[in-house]
Amino acid sequence: MLTHRQQKILTLIEDTSRVRVEDLADRFATSPQTIRKDLQALAELHHVVRFHGGATLVGGAEYSPPAEREGEAHAAKASIGSAVAARLPPSGALFLNAGTTTVQAIRKLTGARQLRIIVDNVDLAAEIRSYQGVEVIVPGGAVRRSDGAILGAEAVDYIRQFRPDYAVIGAAAVAEDGGLLDYDLAEVQVCRAMMEYARHVILAVDGTKFRRTAPVRFGHLSDIHTLVTDSSPKWLTPLCMDCEVELVLAAG
Structure with a gap:
């Protein structure tokens, strides 16, 4: 049985998708150790998944509405999108892992002709689909209500039928060890397939992703070829060099 505080914490996680220990300690005027025990109790009841410094709902939670996320660091995402678009071909095929940063690449793409885009989101x-010179393909699978993401084994199997030149992917966080992190295990299975079957993988993330964490690891910087971002923490450049990843800083 949950305590009153644990129930309030769970309600907060359901409303915000994820929480951090320090924020909860301040909110409830208690110690971080007490909050960790509360989160552990919720995890043992399979209500949440713990990650370093916080927790999220089991299964990755329902994300905040896309319109809210798109408003975060909008200028940075737009400049990143332009830099990614400049590296994409006008024709051929590419995987698009939907996100508020990756979508900017397609919005900034000009001169497309006979470009086939395999995208994992029905809303996107x-x-x-009405963009000039673009053919849109979506895999089968379950559709997540909150943002239109396509999930499941059917989607993964469909993705594996293609071998495009490029994949444009996103991440909820990038760890200092190069780990690519996200919140939803089902969603990252589709992204992993895109990374595996594309010849060139472009990771598009804004600078806030280097200061965040998430519970699901779906890859490593060494699995991609180009990283496009708007800022670079001091550890990123040497890590990209070690992983032989092209680091592109988008102009603001």
């Missing part, structure tokens, strides 16, 4: 597919 509906947006870009």
Whole structure:
């Protein structure tokens, strides 16, 4: 049985998708150790998944509405999108892992002709299907209600039928050890397939992703070829060099 504080913490996680220990300690005027025990109790009841410094809902939670996330660091995401678009071909095929940063690459793409885009999100597919010179393909699978993401084994199997030149992917966080992190295990299975079957993988993330964490590791910087971002913490450049990853800083 949950305590009153644990129930309030769970409600907060359901509302915000994820929480951090320090924020909860301040909110409830208690110690971080007490909050960790509360989160551990919720984890043992399979309500949440712990990660270093916080917790998220089991299964990755329902993300905040896309419109809210798109407003975060909008200028940075737009400049990143332009830098990614400049590296994409006008024709051929590419995987698009939907996100508020990756979508900017397609919005900034000009001169497309006979470009086939395999995208893992029905909402994004509906947006870009009218773009000139673009053919949109979506895999089968379950559709997540909150943001239109396509999930499941059917989607992964469908993705594996293609071998495009490029994949444009995102991440919820990038760790200092190069780990690529996200919140939803089902969603990252699709992204992993895109990374595996594309010849060139572009990771598009804004600078806030280097200061965050998430519970699911779906890859490493060494699995990608190009990283496009708007800022670079001091550890990123040497790590990219070690992983033989092209680091592109988008102009603000």
